[in-house]
Amino acid sequence: MLIPKIQEALSSAGLDGWLFFDHHHRDPLAYRVLSLPLDLHATRRWYYLIPAMGSPQKLVHRIESGALDALPGESHVYSSWREQQDELRAMLSTARQVAMQYSPNCSIPYVSMVDAGTVELVRAFGANVVSSADLLQNFEARWTEAQYRSHVAAGKVVDQIRREAFDLLRQRLADSTPITEFEIQQFILTRFSEREVVTDHGPIVAVNANASDPHYEPSRERSSSVVRGDVVLIDLWAKSIQPGAVYYDVTWTGYCGHAIPDRVQNVFEIVRSARKRASSFVSGRAKRSERIHGFEVDDVARTYIDEQGYAEHFFHRTGHSIGTDVHGTGANMDNWESHDDRLIVANTCFSIEPGIYLADFGIRSEVNVYVGDGFAHVTGEEQEQLILI
Numbered sequence: 001m002l003i004p005k006i007q008e009a010l011s012s013a014g015l016d017g018w019l020f021f022d023h024h025h026r027d028p029l030a031y032r033v034l035s036l037p038l039d040l041h042a043t044r045r046w047y048y049l050i051p052a053m054g055s056p057q058k059l060v061h062r063i064e065s066g067a068l069d070a071l072p073g074e075s076h077v078y079s080s081w082r083e084q085q086d087e088l089r090a091m092l093s094t095a096r097q098v099a100m101q102y103s104p105n106c107s108i109p110y111v112s113m114v115d116a117g118t119v120e121l122v123r124a125f126g127a128n129v130v131s132s133a134d135l136l137q138n139f140e141a142r143w144t145e146a147q148y149r150s151h152v153a154a155g156k157v158v159d160q161i162r163r164e165a166f167d168l169l170r171q172r173l174a175d176s177t178p179i180t181e182f183e184i185q186q187f188i189l190t191r192f193s194e195r196e197v198v199t200d201h202g203p204i205v206a207v208n209a210n211a212s213d214p215h216y217e218p219s220r221e222r223s224s225s226v227v228r229g230d231v232v233l234i235d236l237w238a239k240s241i242q243p244g245a246v247y248y249d250v251t252w253t254g255y256c257g258h259a260i261p262d263r264v265q266n267v268f269e270i271v272r273s274a275r276k277r278a279s280s281f282v283s284g285r286a287k288r289s290e291r292i293h294g295f296e297v298d299d300v301a302r303t304y305i306d307e308q309g310y311a312e313h314f315f316h317r318t319g320h321s322i323g324t325d326v327h328g329t330g331a332n333m334d335n336w337e338s339h340d341d342r343l344i345v346a347n348t349c350f351s352i353e354p355g356i357y358l359a360d361f362g363i364r365s366e367v368n369v370y371v372g373d374g375f376a377h378v379t380g381e382e383q384e385q386l387i388l389i
Contacts, residue, residue, distance in 0.1 A: 002033075002139060003050060003072060009138055010052040016095040018132060019122065020048040027101055027113040029329060033139050034071060042067060045084065049091050049098075057091045059084070089125045098122065099132040107338045108133055110321075110329050133342050141323055141330030142347040143246060148370065150245040151322075151349065154197055155368070155380040158238050158248050161191045165205075165234055166254055169226060170389045173256060181205040182223035188236055196241050200326060203236035204251075211253070212362035214316055214355060230256045231264055231361040232389065237326045247326040249351055250380060251366035254387030267356050267363045268386050270308045274301040274354040275365045278318060278333070279378055282344070282352075282369055286376035292344040295335035301354040302336065310356045319351040322368060346373045 010018060020030040023045045031038055034048065044061035046068060051057070056073030060066075061084075065077050076091070078084040092098065100122070101113035111133045119129050143151070165188050172179040184205045192199060206216045207224050211233035218224070226232060237249035255264060278301040285292045298318040305314045317340075319333030331342035333350060344350070353366030367378045 003056060006050050006135075006139065007052055009135055010050070010099070013099075013135070015052060015097045015099050015130065016127075017049050017051040017092075017097075018099045018135060019092075019095075019127075020050075021100065021114055021118055022046055026115075029101055029111075029113060029136060029140060033136070036068075036070065040067060047088060047091065048073070049095070051095065059087050059091060085121070088121070092122065092125045092127045095127050098127045098129055099135055100129050101132050101136075102129055103131050103133060108332075108340060108342070109338070110327075110332075111136060134345075137330050137342060137345050137348065141321055141328055142345065143323075143349065143370075144244075144347075147244060147246045148347075150240045150242065151248055151368070151370070152379060154238055154240050154245065155248040155250075157195045157197050158236055158250065159381050161188055161195065162234060162236055162250065162252055164191060165236075166232075166252075166387055166389060169232065169254075169256070173226075173228060173389060178225060180223045180225050181207060181210070181218035182220055184226070184234070185218050188234075192238050197238040198241055199236075199238045203234065206233045206235075206362070207231060208361050209359065211364075212357035212359070214357065214362075214364065226256065228256045231363070232256060233362060233364060235364065235366065239324075239326075244324065246324055246328075246349070247322050248368060248380065249322060249326055249366065250368065251353055251364045252383050252387065253363050253365065254389045256389045258388070260386055260388070264361065264363075265386065267310075267358070267361075268365075270305060270310065271354050271356055271363045271365045272383065274304045275352055275367065276382075277301060277304055278352045278354070279367060279369055279376075282371065283376040286371055286374065289374055292371075294331035294333050294340035294342055294344060294350075297333040297344075297352070298335040298340075301333075301352065305354060305356065313356045313358055314354060315357070316355070318354055319366075319369075322349045322351060344371055346371055349379070 047059040049057045058068045058075040103112040207230040235251040239245040239247045301318040317334035321328035321330035330348045334340040349370045355364030
């Protein structure tokens with residue numbers, strides 16, 4: 001268990017404790033941080049308080065009295081709602097600043113797992129509830145060395161398959177053989193299986209106006225043909241099959257033809273520059289051991305795109321945390337969908353993926369950035385020019 005490390009982090013943050021709460025598996029973060037089995041029978045409310053000093057405290061229902069037996073600490077049981085509240089009040093009697101999976105105004109929905117009523121109850125017992133967002137990064141979003149290696153290994157496979165997908169399209173166009181977005185997607189998924197990497201859904205293969213929908217995915221029933229004169233966007237993500245592996249997630253774009261239209265080339269160059277400015281900002285700050293907040297990275301990319309006159313056409317955050325889920329629980333590069341003021345901590349990874357989405361085509365360029373202790377770098381290949389197909 002990470003109890004000593006959690007207690008050290010609580011003391012550093014000036015907090016009296018971290019209160020975990022769950023009912024019917026509402027909070028998957030609690031299960032991952034505490035290493036609880038995902039199939040734990042949890043039909044009744046349970047609480048687990050890790051104090052900054054002293055022994056953890058457990059509160060469980062008599063029907064499920066063994067629910068938290070895998071965790072250290074003194075156990076308390078309840079049956080009625082009155083007993084539950086009395087026991088919880090006693091557990092919190094010396095805690096005035098308590099972290100929970102809560103986010104003020106739900107500004108970071110990835111963290112906002114505890115219901116408002118439970119927060120009200122804890123506050124009624126005299127405890128001030130603060131967000132566990134930064135604590136979670138330390139114990140949920142940080143990668144081990146093995147996870148970093150799994151990311152790099154997956155990246156090499158994904159980059160190779162991405163090249164193969166564009167080569168397939170190039171060959172079909174050269175042969176004047178029809179091909180659709182869906183066929184390219186299925187080719188990528190087949191190669192994923194052959195190379196022993198997995199994905200949760202996708203990938204995105206989108207041409208022209210479809211590429212202006214950031215979450216477009218072709219299907220057998222909904223798929224456009226790819227022909228000369230088309231802008232093509234491929235967004236693909238995957239991870240190795242071993243337990244604990246983390247994702248690699250990139251987006252590249254190309255043009256089907258011999259001469260790229262000036263308008264398409266201009267939009268690509270703006271997006272590429274925004275991406276590079278954001279990643280350079282992160283690497284510079286990390287090298288100088290300066291603090292970096294997620295919203296600041298978004299500001300760098302977004303300000304540049306705004307200056308080029310495309311503000312209304314960039315309507316999603318600049319990047320997301322990456323972990324065992326493709327959208328992880330660390331800081332997002334976001335000052336648009338939310339104001340993510342979490343610090344970017346060492347041994348975490350995130351995407352930088354600005355985009356411009358017009359009526360007739362969309363361009364997005366995505367890389368992954370890993371932040372270590374005193375450094376940060378892009379972990380895979382970077383697209384510098386539009387791919388001519």
